[in-house]
Amino acid sequence: MGSIQIPCKVISPMFSYGNGKGIKKLEPRPTELKGLLRYVYRIASVESDTEKLYKWETALFGGQTSGATEKAKIKASPLRLQFQENKSRRCKGKQSLRRHVDKNTNGNGCMPCYLPGMMFDITLSMLPRTEYKPITSGMPEKKNLMSWYQDLFLLSMVIGGIGRRTRRARGCMTTQMLKEISRKELSEWITQRLNIICGCEAYQTQEDIVDASLSPNQITNRPVIEQIRIGRPISNVDDYLMKIDNAAHKTRAIKRDKYATGFTKQKQKQKQNGKPKHRSKCLPNRLASPAIVSLVEIKEGLFPVYTLVKAIYNGEPLDLERQERMQFLQDIEVGE
Template identity: 30%
Template sequence: MKSFKCKVITPMFLTGVDGRTPEMRPPSLKGVLRYWWRAVKAMDNVSNMRETENKLFGGAGKGEGRSKITVRAGYKQFCTEKVQPLPHHKGDKKAYKSPAIVAGETFSITFSGQEAINSELEELFYLVSVLGGLGKRSRRGFGSFALDGREANSEAVVAALDKMAPGKYRLDGNEINATDTSAAADYPYIRNIAFGKGYGSYYRLLQHIGEGTHKYCDDALGYSNRNKRLASPVCVSVVYRNNQYYPVVTILNTVTGGAPLNHLKPQEDFKTWVLS
């Protein structure tokens, strides 16, 4: 059994099954872990990846069965307030507010099961806390959280990546890059991670991120219509250290199902904006 103490860094739009009451549900946490496990591994064979993934997190295939990991969330009733999911909008219909768990709230996550003592799971949850988040708008800076006792910087991140996927990532100055993208299968794995400049207020940073999504509105940053959907391959999270809030931009391999997409320049332009 392994427990982690966590602190909310930016407002978290996380609710229960009714879609309104703030709640931290284990199935949602498992889903996030599963997603980032795939992204970190950068495996060269999707079938082998899915087989390994399902054995760990559970699946319906032969010999897979239930997840080998049990997740429990511990917290008191969360303090909430109404927050703008699109903080760059003012005075229009998109300037609406939704209930969110406020920054500064704390919770604990406990893993148990035969795989829970594996150090890889600890590193995975750490990477989720730095690169990802929980709840709606977590790809645009909301729902970020920190693990007690773990530093959030590029050196610590590349060390965690190396424990999970040895030799697949390298530190290039302030950025982390996949060492050989040609060797990975065509699915959303991590290609690049970069840390930006500090802000004194998380709200101002979230505004800045939102302004970037408006300025660089492009299908390369995600889209949704009646027939197709592309979850944004550019994830922006927020870390806190030395009384400053820093953006972290993670660019995943973009998979469009064969549809042509000139994605590199819009993604790099958005990344440059967020980090500046």
């Protein structure tokens, strides 16, 4: 089936580490990259039946399959990924993960990261005898599967990142193919790739905004893309990351039980024998931010990409009118 090698350049600090305990060692992880591809596929899909969606996802990326009359088994992914440092362009250093917290200049609180300018070689490949068969009309034919993976990869680079704090524009990368897209073409390019990935005309461009034309209101049990917006050009990445973190901090200053821009809190289990259980046994309550901020480098330079996904917490929809998330984006664009 062949392979495609895509040189990628880091455009915002990437905090990606191996699984080892102790000292954080920088490491490009193919599992993180594949996880990003799966996530983008999932939020781009407008299928409301999660069981169907999981079957499609398993066919495309691998996973556990089972049926009523068969034992669970593992299906291998048709896609193979290699994610390697380019030895000719290695840029590593230390930076603060959260700019509004780690404001000191002595290196305290800073973490190892790949710096902008770092180059990676990413290879997408499929084995000649890959077992794959589309199970719905919206899935690509086997002969088109590698091209489909490439489109998904490029789309994922536009609306996501690798490593920690990726929903706040960390770990973003670009490619030469993306740098050939103009600002005028970008929204339509995103719309076309979304429709290719989900296998139907589910998205449209309206006044430079990518909108879900098939209403995501029919999907009530999982995140799905509602809208994608392109921000104003960025001249300094560090300043922009500070604006993001300040905007997130400003949102948290307004006391709420839940935030549609994401939150993490601890929920105590029920008391046992009249006493609360140990802190280590608390259940984490978390909503990954439904307002995803990423960076893309195109012909005219760096631009922010704002992806709004349906905000659902424990089955409860939040911010139905997108007011909280739109205020967050406005706070970023205005800055301080």
